[in-house]
Amino acid sequence: MKVLNEMKITFPSKSVNEGYARLAVAAFASQLDPPVDELADVKTAVSEAVTNCIVHAYPDKVGKIEICARIFENGEFYVKVKDYGCGIEDVKKAMEPLFTTCKNGERAGLGFAVMESFMDKLSVRSKVGRGTCVVMRKKFSQRG
Amino acid sequence: MKVLNEMKITFPSKSVNEGYARLAVAAFASQLDPPVDELADVKTAVSEAVTNCIVHAYPDKVGKIEICARIFENGEFYVKVKDYGCGIEDVKKAMEPLFTTCKNGERAGLGFAVMESFMDKLSVRSKVGRGTCVVMRKKFSQRG
């Protein structure tokens, strides 16, 4: 499928960038003129993926986060969130709703559940010690 | 001066990305909690620099545009807009208000004038056949 437009952003894993990241992706996705609620879905899913990099991938240091977003010819929206952090040992288990390795009760274990339910497609690739790559896709409904 | 935070974005020189680029930069600059009118200044200056890449640097093709934005320890905001396009022969002349090489009357020749007046500092480096790099800086006034 032909890529009509593509953007890449990189930024350090500081929590202050969570808002920046989802706004930048939403500003790009706006080109598809999506319904407001579906754009909010994308913002929420991106916020989860980016927060995971900040909280889990780089727990005690600041690392690099990369986002790539694409608009395909058929109107599909694609967004990839990538880190070079600790990686996930058991991706299948990590994706189960309510599963979290966070001990302080701060995280609900619903990040992947939100990504899965708010986007059409979710794929997660990860390698321990190398990093994690989350790819999400969504086709917005036609307006009007 | 220490860099507190930094983001990079890349995207193709399509005019539909003008809105995306200024929004992404503004979303990042928002971390400094700038007054609304000063954030509009940054958006306008970035819009001018990005439009120049799209209109002038790559007149008959789609090329790559890179933006890098930084937040310095002293609260200064830095933004660099870079292209690998045709370059500018005489930068001093290009920066004169009302100077434009655009023939169809579409451009007012005020892009650099806006960047200069809306930002604190503007520097332009260019090499014919290699590309152009515009760096702008602004210190936002304290709010409250």
Add this chain to the structure above:
Amino acid sequence: MPVRIVENKENKTVTAFLSGEIDHHGAKKMREEIDRAIDENLPSLLVLDFGEVSFMDSSGIGLVMGRYKKMRDLDGRVFVQNPSMHIKKVMRLAGLDKLAGIGDSSRKGVQP
């Protein structure tokens, strides 16, 4: 100010008016301010008002869940007030509608 707290001693109610975007970055401060108000007032009802919240991800669920547990320890209830469609959607995903009462301000009395 991301949280405005209103205490009603007669009703033993604390209402926290949240505003802005609730994400991992901002949730910590909100949690702390609400918990301070709970500890000071030991209310029997905690109302969380989401009327001015423009965005929320699963960090907001952590926020509600944590307050729910805290209020349960006090034998109190939690009521979620004025959530937007977007926020309701995030909360429903977590099954929060089964733990806390959720509704608009006109149905404030609903039991969890």
Add this chain to the structure above:
Amino acid sequence: MPVRIVENKENKTVTAFLSGEIDHHGAKKMREEIDRAIDENLPSLLVLDFGEVSFMDSSGIGLVMGRYKKMRDLDGRVFVQNPSMHIKKVMRLAGLDKLAGIGDSSRKGVQP
């Protein structure tokens, strides 16, 4: 719709209500729609209303300048209505305030 055109044949006035963001990407369509209304109506006054414009860069100056020249060829005037502070600032930089009348809607009659 980025431009809404209102034609007043008695006053020989065309008013173009612009909205959204005026940049290089969006200005072309706006220019074309305004020019079509000028060509059809040959007005003596063109009012450009910026009340709903949330952003404008120097592409908006090109838009006003071009319409100013077109109206001058018709011996007509241009009036810029309801510009925000931000838009006034961009226009002042270009000296547009010397070419077209600029003001809020209550001072519509000002001469260029």
